[in-house]
Amino acid sequence: xxxxxxxxxxxxxxxxxxxxxxxxGAGITTAMKGKWVCFLSGFFMCFVWxxxxxxxxxxxxxxxxxxxxxxxxxxxxxxxGEPVADTRAWQRPA
Numbered sequence: 001x002x003x004x005x006x007x008x009x010x011x012x013x014x015x016x017x018x019x020x021x022x023x024x025g026a027g028i029t030t031a032m033k034g035k036w037v038c039f040l041s042g043f044f045m046c047f048v049w050x051x052x053x054x055x056x057x058x059x060x061x062x063x064x065x066x067x068x069x070x071x072x073x074x075x076x077x078x079x080x081g082e083p084v085a086d087t088r089a090w091q092r093p094a
Contacts, residue, residue, distance in 0.1 A: 023046055023049065025053075026042075026046075026049035026050045026053040027039065027042055027049045029049075029053040029063070030042060030048075030049050030052045030053050032057075032061065032062050032063045033052070033053070033055075033057035033058060033061050033062075033063040033064070034057060034058035034060070034061030034062070034063070034064075035052045035055075035057075035058065038051075038052035039052075056075070056076050056079055057076060058076060058080055058082065059073050059074075059076040059077040059080060059082050059083075059084045059085075060082065060084065060085050064076055
């Protein structure tokens, strides 16, 4: 018989909330990186979200467009074999 655990303890609720927030954040990061297969499989195996959230984003994903430099996007393009789309037209001077 397992020991009696008080789930309504404030510390327990805090820890459950932190774990849930980290899990949800890893899932959102995986989706923003354009890794849809990993995102869907993460619903069944949550460690997939943490693994793919730490990996390189696809070159034309939202994450790569917003957070990677041009060199980083070229590295991602060489890794995934996809061409880099020119999506930063709004940043060029007129």
